[in-house]
Amino acid sequence: MDVPTTTPPRHVRVAIIGAGFGGLGTAIRLDRQGDDDFLVFERAEDVGGTWWANTYPGCQCDIPSHLYSFSFAPNPEWTRTYPEQPEIRDYLRACVTRFGIADRIRLRTEVTGADWDEAAGRWALQTSAGPFTADVLVAAPGPLSAPSVPDLPGLADFAGTVFHTARWNHDHDLTGRRVAFVGTGASAIQAVPEVQRVAGHLDVFQRTPPWVVPHRDRPITRAERALYRRVPVAQRLVRSVVYGLRELLVPGLAYRPALMGAVQRLALKHLADQVPDPALRARVTPDYAIGCKRILPSNRWYPALGAPNVDLVTSAIAAVRPDGVVSADGAFHPADTIIFGTGFHVTDIPLAGIVRGVGGRRLADVWDRSPQAYRGTAVAGFPNLFLLVGPNVGLGHNSIVFMIEAQITYLLGALAEMRRRGAGRVEVRPAAQAAYNVGLQGRMGRTVWNTGGCSSWYLDATGRNTTIWPDFTWRFWAQARRFDAAAYDLAPAVP
Numbered sequence: 001m002d003v004p005t006t007t008p009p010r011h012v013r014v015a016i017i018g019a020g021f022g023g024l025g026t027a028i029r030l031d032r033q034g035d036d037d038f039l040v041f042e043r044a045e046d047v048g049g050t051w052w053a054n055t056y057p058g059c060q061c062d063i064p065s066h067l068y069s070f071s072f073a074p075n076p077e078w079t080r081t082y083p084e085q086p087e088i089r090d091y092l093r094a095c096v097t098r099f100g101i102a103d104r105i106r107l108r109t110e111v112t113g114a115d116w117d118e119a120a121g122r123w124a125l126q127t128s129a130g131p132f133t134a135d136v137l138v139a140a141p142g143p144l145s146a147p148s149v150p151d152l153p154g155l156a157d158f159a160g161t162v163f164h165t166a167r168w169n170h171d172h173d174l175t176g177r178r179v180a181f182v183g184t185g186a187s188a189i190q191a192v193p194e195v196q197r198v199a200g201h202l203d204v205f206q207r208t209p210p211w212v213v214p215h216r217d218r219p220i221t222r223a224e225r226a227l228y229r230r231v232p233v234a235q236r237l238v239r240s241v242v243y244g245l246r247e248l249l250v251p252g253l254a255y256r257p258a259l260m261g262a263v264q265r266l267a268l269k270h271l272a273d274q275v276p277d278p279a280l281r282a283r284v285t286p287d288y289a290i291g292c293k294r295i296l297p298s299n300r301w302y303p304a305l306g307a308p309n310v311d312l313v314t315s316a317i318a319a320v321r322p323d324g325v326v327s328a329d330g331a332f333h334p335a336d337t338i339i340f341g342t343g344f345h346v347t348d349i350p351l352a353g354i355v356r357g358v359g360g361r362r363l364a365d366v367w368d369r370s371p372q373a374y375r376g377t378a379v380a381g382f383p384n385l386f387l388l389v390g391p392n393v394g395l396g397h398n399s400i401v402f403m404i405e406a407q408i409t410y411l412l413g414a415l416a417e418m419r420r421r422g423a424g425r426v427e428v429r430p431a432a433q434a435a436y437n438v439g440l441q442g443r444m445g446r447t448v449w450n451t452g453g454c455s456s457w458y459l460d461a462t463g464r465n466t467t468i469w470p471d472f473t474w475r476f477w478a479q480a481r482r483f484d485a486a487a488y489d490l491a492p493a494v495p
Contacts, residue, residue: 013037014415015125015134017111017351020049022140022388022404024092025070028099029408032072035415036104039134041127043110047096050144051088056168056187057194059085062297065220066239067246067399070095074235076228082217082297114139115356116383121424121494123384135424138411139351140388143467146345150182154320160336165191166344176200178334180325182317183341184210186296191341193300202310203325203333205317208454209283211267211290215297247472249397253291254470257448264290274302283314292452294396343457357382369461372437374487375479376469377407378428386411392440393476394458394467396449402473406480413483417490424493432487444470 014030016023019042027040046052061068065078068088075091083091096102106129113126114137125132147164155162163169165187179199181192184206196202228235252259267290275281284305305312315327324334349371352364358381366381373379376393377386386407393403418426444450447470449458458467469476 009124009131009133011122011133012039013134014039014136014138015123015132016040016138016140017114018042018049018140018142018388019044019047019092019105019107020051020140020142021070021092021401022142022407023049023138024095024101025401025404026138026140026388026408026411027101027104028070028072028095029412031099031101031104033412038104039132040101040105041109041111041125042105042107043128045108046089046093047105047107048089048092049142051085051092054085054144054166054168054187055170056165056191058190059187060190060217061085061088062186062294063246063399064242066235067242068401070401071405073098074228074232074239076225076232076235078220078225080217080219082215111354113354113356115360116358116385118358119494121383136384136386136415137355138386138388139355139390141349141351143349143389143394144344146350147340148343148345149340150317150342152317152320154322155338157322158320158338159322160338162338162340164340164342172337174198174337177337178324179203179337179339180205180333180335181339181341183343184208185341185343186294187343188341189296189298189301191339193298193304195339196304196307196310199309202307203313203335204305204310205313205325205327206284207316208288208293209286210293210296211264211286212270212296212298212301213263213267214270215299217297243398243402246398247474249291250472252448253397254443254447254472256446257289257291257451260289260291260448263295267295271302274299275306277306280306280312283312286454288454289448289452291396291448292454293456293458348461355382355385357385370464371460371466372433374428374433374436375407375410377410377480378433378488380428380430380433383425383427386414391466392437392469394469395473396458396468398473403469403476406473406477410480410483414488417483417485421490422492423490425489425491427489428487429489440470441465444468 016026019040023040030038044052061083064081065083068083069075073095109127109129111125111127115124117124123134123137147166149164161172175198177199178201179195180203182205313327315329317325318328319326324332326332355363371391373390376390388404388407414426444465449465449468458465460466
């Protein structure tokens, strides 16, 4: 008679969920300081996170290249001042190779559950590759990783092809087709001009027009790249200057929205120059303060909307039929393809549904539709859990990589403090978390994101802005550069 056996779960010091900038940055920093007992779990086929998943035509970062990289791994080979998706993906792949962490990345491995084991003082993970345990869990799934598709009546019965920009169907040829493109956000303004070039007819469904400014993107010359390779300090100087210029937006965004007047005038002039038709111009002119939603750079968006094969639909979608879309004004829009550029699950983070802390409480239930954390990183009731790009760490003006690096420094400080004290458990105190968020939301009330008169994906289901950091990024860095152990309870490791 065979006696059934079970393989004990593999244990690591640190388990990292996600192989985008957050997960890879954490892995590299751990490895560089000699902490090599970690694994990175990535459900996709390759590293890159957002920049692996989003492959739609025209996909490009709206933050300058020299800012959009790790400070410890500058890239002198950027070919444009604003990096395109393939180059960012390749940059992250190159970082994996350069820093020698590929052997600790588990691709095509999805974490399906993460439970805090109080008795053992560690995290128990369920993955598609079997069970694991970890002393510390770092969650870096990225805020732009789970596409959001509206629940439209009749969508399931549509006879044509449907996909989201983050799951672009490259096998579906759009040449000559009748396309319904839903959404006018950051992905849309990049993808729509590419679709317009080949589609027979394109209906763009707009709920709220975005503020659009001229795009300053240009090729980086060979001479510039050679200079950055030979004189790295030159690129660091450019990075510092670009960072400082982006921070100049903060007084208007976070303190006195009236200071955004000059930027708004620039956007209105751009609109007037590119949209000669007064009727179309009126329909694409926002009625809210600039900066309330993300400001989008493009020189191609308005010309695409004015093209002969494009109709802008400002009436809401009422229903989908097998052969097209019906808008709320009763008009029928024939379509054989529907593309959703409708963003992501940002405040309703899917990962929160599979993470259970003390007492088996799900993170999603603790947050109750309104995420909050301490320094965007730690959550009371969830020991040894660190979030990257957690609540109120997002930005509307500068590089999220800067914020991620600040958070990594903070979590490494926590791990160092645990070692110093011989602690096996670290958990933020509820009072510290509550006080932090009261102060943060108090500052949020004066910002353009809360006062600008728009409804944006920055706001959660309760109307609170739980996405954006409401201040200068250097202030977040100053908070995160040292781990403030006084805000935490640290306990010895379980024997």
